[in-house]
Amino acid sequence: MQSFISIGRRASWQSIYLGALALAVAALFFWPIFYMIAMSLRTAEDIMDTPLGLPLAPTLDNYRGVLSAMAYWRSIANTIVITVSTTLLVSLLSSLAAYPLARLRGLLSTLIYLFLTLGLTIPLFIGMTPLYILLRDLHLLNTYVGVIIAYTALNLPLGVFFYTSFLKSIPQELEDAAVIDGCNAIQVYWHVILPLLRPITGTIALFVTLSVWNDLVYPLLLLTDESKFTITVAVFRFLGTHNIDPTKLFPASVLGSLPMLILFFVLQRQIVSGISAGAVKG
Template sequence: MNYFGTVINTIGITLAAIICVALISSLAAYPLARIRGRVTTYVYMFFVIGMIIPPFAALTPLYLFMRDLGLLDTYLGLIIVYTVGNLPLGVFFYTSFMKAIPVELEEAARLDGASFLKTYWYIIFPMLKPITGTLAIFVTLSVWNDVVNPLLFITTESKLTIMPAVLRFLGTYSVDPTQLFPAAVLASLPLLCVFFALSKQIVSGMTAGAVK
């Protein structure tokens, strides 16, 4: 099932999606957490509503949109799909976390002449490491375990991610346990290696902000 090729594809797409989701959602959450008003409240509610929309309801318009942009059967198209799909969760995470960061830190940066973007990049973003780690876990699981989106947006077999490759390897109408169990172990093996290597960081990220 082109194991190493599909694993490399999955890792690359996952890392790109994590970076895009972290940057875009944190930039969107920064003004939502600091500016109080009806407009920001409505924008925040708009993002939260995106979390309750069933993913399957957006497949058809998303496919047509990607077709019109010419991004079908490309890594970039699949990265955009995963980024957009995880943006509501990222905005929700970052907005809640940023509200607990003292405003005095930003005021001190402004007194030193830092602009809005410099304050975000040098003061706020480094403090978001725990929640970024938690968000990265959710994005990784959503990308790694996804079957529908790669099958819908990718047609070249060499560009597939790990789960669709496992599905094609097992077949459609019958499942052989002697093939199912080794394929399942191989599919989850990279995630297990990452978990054991970064277990301390993962646990600290998941428990960040639990006790105030």
């Protein structure tokens, strides 16, 4: 009996330690977000007096000025259009490319797969100059289409890698049964394969969305019209060359991060289940 009691006490202490560790890790991750929100509610005089203090008299005046200065709703709309279009294209094109690569066995398919996934090892800045020249010659600079093409090309290797690994675990008997029923290759892909790709598609969509939404390099490089700037560029414009106004930078950072935070809080269960299903299946 005493041994059972000691085991129970040991298990309870372990759960307490694990809970405390989880709280400490959560506090470590949430502290920058809390600090950003707290600083966005302070006046310039309050920040000058106590740079690391809490907002004693919170104010929303900072947000009112920043909303108009950064053309917030237009920047959000631009970012949503680019992000959603890129995510859909990456999901469709990479799954179409991965389907034959996962089913065909041979030297050619292996070489094509290695060539496509080689893009994962190439640093971003190496391809910037050729990409800029290519889009310039195609007259796609300062256009949504040009930015979407750039992001799609950047994320395609990741999609092909994930989809190919996932498709190899799907039994080919499902496709054979569909062929016997009279389906061609496109119909097999659309009606059989694509529904089975939902878990890994959610995982890829998450990675692509975060990559596109938080990127600053491509919009700065490929866009020159202020009406087409994304939210990261709108926030970046509050960084001065010689000085930084925290009453503008922190509210702009909060507004830029707010859509993604809301999305994660609303869809956290679906996101976690999609990642878990994709990881287990793959």
